[in-house]
Amino acid sequence: MNLAVEMVREPGMTVCQWERFLHQARQAGAADDAPVAEVMSTGDDEIIHSYRVEVSGDRGAAAELVSLPVSLVHDLLFIVGEVAKSDGDVRGLVAGAETTLHSAHDHLLVPVLGENPFRADSEKSSE
Numbered sequence: 063m064n065l066a067v068e069m070v071r072e073p074g075m076t077v078c079q080w081e082r083f084l085h086q087a088r089q090a091g092a093a094d095d096a097p098v099a100e101v102m103s104t105g106d107d108e109i110i111h112s113y114r115v116e117v118s119g120d121r122g123a124a125a126e127l128v129s130l131p132v133s134l135v136h137d138l139l140f141i142v143g144e145v146a147k148s149d150g151d152v153r154g155l156v157a158g159a160e161t162t163l164h165s166a167h168d169h170l171l172v173p174v175l176g177e178n179p180f181r182a183d184s185e186k187s188s189e
Contacts, residue, residue: 065090065117068101071110087115134169137162 067090069083087096092115103111130138141159145152152159167178 066114067092067117068112068114070112083113084115087117090115090117092117128170130166130169134162134165137165 067083067087069079072079088094096115096117099114099116100110101112101114103109137158141155141162144155144158148155164178164181167180171178171180
């Protein structure tokens with residue numbers, strides 16, 4: 063089975079639009095050397111209508127890679143380790159787990175969304 067990722071051409075396309083298009087093609091399994099084809103309009107005026115990347119079915123979707131600071135990975139491993147040793151009583155870990163969760167959301171969501179939607183307004187302003 064083949065899959066095609068396509069982006070309709072717009073006047074004044076931005077680098078960000080190209081980056082998103084290429085990111086989606088890579089996520090679908092396109093290799094770095096996959097060609098980007100120009101799709102021409104079907105009318106009399108032969109103009110570029112869109113751009114397409116064909117993805118063959120023999121490649122799986124690329125895994126999303128995320129970079130995390132060492133301190134966050136340390137905190138995540140510590141909390142999980144403590145939960146694993148806890149015999150089910152994790153009441154003493156709630157504050158540390160919440161802090162680590164907020165740090166993970168801050169690191170992963172703020173660069174993308176510009177904010178952490180899981181933080182209350184009072185938490186955002188107190189930092």
